[in-house]
Amino acid sequence: xxxxxxxxxxxxxxxxxxxxxxxxxxxxxxxxxxxxxxxxxxxxxxxxxxxxxxxxxxxxxxxxxxxxxxxxxxxxxxxxxxxxxxxxxxxxxxxxxxxxxxxxxxxxxxxxxxxxxxxxxxxxxxxxxxxxxxxxxxxxxxxxxxxxxxxxxxxxxxxxxxxxxxxxxxxxxxxxxxxxxxxxxxxxxxxxxxxxxxxxxxxxxxxxxxxxxxxxxxxxxxxxxxxxxxxxxxxxxxxxxxxxxxxxxxxxxxxxxxxxxxxxxxxxxxxxxxxxxxxxxxxxxxxxxxxxxxxxxxxxxxxxxxxxxxxxxxxxxxxxxxx
Amino acid sequence: xxxxxxxxxxxxxxxxxxxxxxxxxxxxxxxxxxxxxxxxxxxxxxxxxxxxxxxxxxxxxxxxxxxxxxxxxxxxxxxxxxxxxxxxxxxxxxxxxxxxxxxxxxxxxxxxxxxxxx
Numbered sequence: 442x443x444x445x446x447x448x449x450x451x452x453x454x455x456x457x458x459x460x461x462x463x464x465x466x467x468x469x470x471x472x473x474x475x476x477x478x479x480x481x482x483x484x485x486x487x488x489x490x491x492x493x494x495x496x497x498x499x500x501x502x503x504x505x506x507x508x509x510x511x512x513x514x515x516x517x518x519x520x521x522x523x524x525x526x527x528x529x530x531x532x533x534x535x536x537x538x539x540x541x542x543x544x545x546x547x548x549x550x551x552x553x554x555x556x557x558x559x560x561x562x563x564x565x566x567x568x569x570x571x572x573x574x575x576x577x578x579x580x581x582x583x584x585x586x587x588x589x590x591x592x593x594x595x596x597x598x599x600x601x602x603x604x605x606x607x608x609x610x611x612x613x614x615x616x617x618x619x620x621x622x623x624x625x626x627x628x629x630x631x632x633x634x635x636x637x638x639x640x641x642x643x644x645x646x647x648x649x650x651x652x653x654x655x656x657x658x659x660x661x662x663x664x665x666x667x668x669x670x671x672x673x674x675x676x677x678x679x680x681x682x683x684x685x686x687x688x689x690x691x692x693x694x695x696x697x698x699x700x701x702x703x704x705x706x707x708x709x710x711x712x713x714x715x716x717x718x719x720x721x722x723x724x725x726x727x728x729x730x731x732x733x734x735x736x737x738x739x740x741x742x743x744x745x746x747x748x749x750x751x752x753x754x755x756x757x758x759x760x761x762x763x764x
Numbered sequence: 765x766x767x768x769x770x771x772x773x774x775x776x777x778x779x780x781x782x783x784x785x786x787x788x789x790x791x792x793x794x795x796x797x798x799x800x801x802x803x804x805x806x807x808x809x810x811x812x813x814x815x816x817x818x819x820x821x822x823x824x825x826x827x828x829x830x831x832x833x834x835x836x837x838x839x840x841x842x843x844x845x846x847x848x849x850x851x852x853x854x855x856x857x858x859x860x861x862x863x864x865x866x867x868x869x870x871x872x873x874x875x876x877x878x879x880x881x882x
Binding site: 445448449452453456459460463505506507508509510511512513514515525526529530531532533534536537547548550551555556573575576577578579580581585588589592593595596599600603606607610611612667668671672673675676734735738739742743746747750753754757758760761 | 766768770771772774775776778779780782783786787789790791793794795796797798800802803804805806807815816817818820823824827828830831834835838841842845846847848849852853856859860863866867870874879880881
């Protein structure tokens with residue numbers, strides 16, 4: 442058998458690029474979040490390191506590298522130590538079929554969106570392991586709430602993805618983008634409903650305000666990562682912001698035509714759309730108050746899930762009548 | 765062509781390297797000076813009371829059960845969603861029946877109070 446050296450090298454190069462992108466994107470998003478929040482609250486945000494505090498995240502990374510690692514007494518060490526892996530690895534793995542452009546994709550898996558949804562939901566295991574392993578009441582509460590919230594919002598999320606799959610007739614990410622060549626899916630009224638459900642559930646999936654009960658700083662300290670310091674904490678943070686980018690990029694791909702766009706090269710369009718959604722979600726975070734636990738769970742099961750089910754059936758009806 | 769799952773395995777490996785390398789680098793350069801007080805679980809400065817792994821609300825378990833049912837259902841629906849336009853009205857009506865059964869299940873859970881959070 443001929444060993445495919447060239448293809449393996451290509452894969453390694455793509456992998457290196459993705460790792461670089463994950464690191465830089467997370468640092469950029471953390472800086473952006475601080476700047477956007479400052480701007481919304483009429484402050485300045487980080488200003489000291491570099492122009493407009495642009496190197497603040499680099500400084501933070503160096504600081505976190507030098508921080509002492511504190512193992513909480515009574516922690517279940519192995520589970521506690523393994524949790525950052527379970528949270529960060531799925532965030533890297535989701536990039537396998539993220540379509541940056543017609544040829545700028547690591548590999549267009551034929552299960553595309555299904556793969557992204559399933560691999561990103563593995564991180565709930567890591568979150569729960571962190572909560573359980575820390576031997577800290579806040580961590581356990583945060584981990585439990587987080588697990589309940591993530592699995593509850595998974596249902597409307599997948600049902601709204603289903604509507605896009607029905608419209609596109611494929612689950613491959615590139616296939617979904619190509620299906621939008623006549624017009625973005627967001628322009629169809631049924632997909633617009635799916636988009637709203639998707640955006641709300643995705644915000645809940647990554648534990649952002651208004652769904653940040655698992656990490657509610659004022660009641661739970663920091664939720665499941667209370668007992669983590671140094672690089673382990675940094676891994677949770679990187680994973681959180683990478684997942685944030687992943688949901689925004691997936692939203693751009695499913696509803697806003699992904700890399701499709703005139704004049705500029707396609708990766709530019711893709712990043713522009715993804716970061717546009719990132720900015721919108723940041724705006725939401727710094728505008729809305731936090732929901733209560735019962736409101737959140739009720740909303741997922743009694744409003745979003747029935748609405749998404751009806752939406753799937755209505756979409757099916759129109760597509761079958763048309764086709 | 766490389767097989768599909770080589771890519772996924774390779775990216776899993778990259779993730780392990782990414783996290784592992786970060787841990788290794790910080791292990792070499794960080795200070796190590798643990799003490800009993802420093803390592804006590806954080807409870808806002810209070811002395812820790814009892815074990816933190818307490819009994820938990822049964823609600824979490826109920827939600828997990830309902831979630832499993834719906835998640836499996838959606839897995840069944842995805843192959844249908846890809847192909848139902850070619851299969852026409854029959855396939856659509858079958859899915860309506862399938863979803864109605866699920867909706868009845870959800871309505872039952874709702875009526876029984878499994879979706880209430882106290």
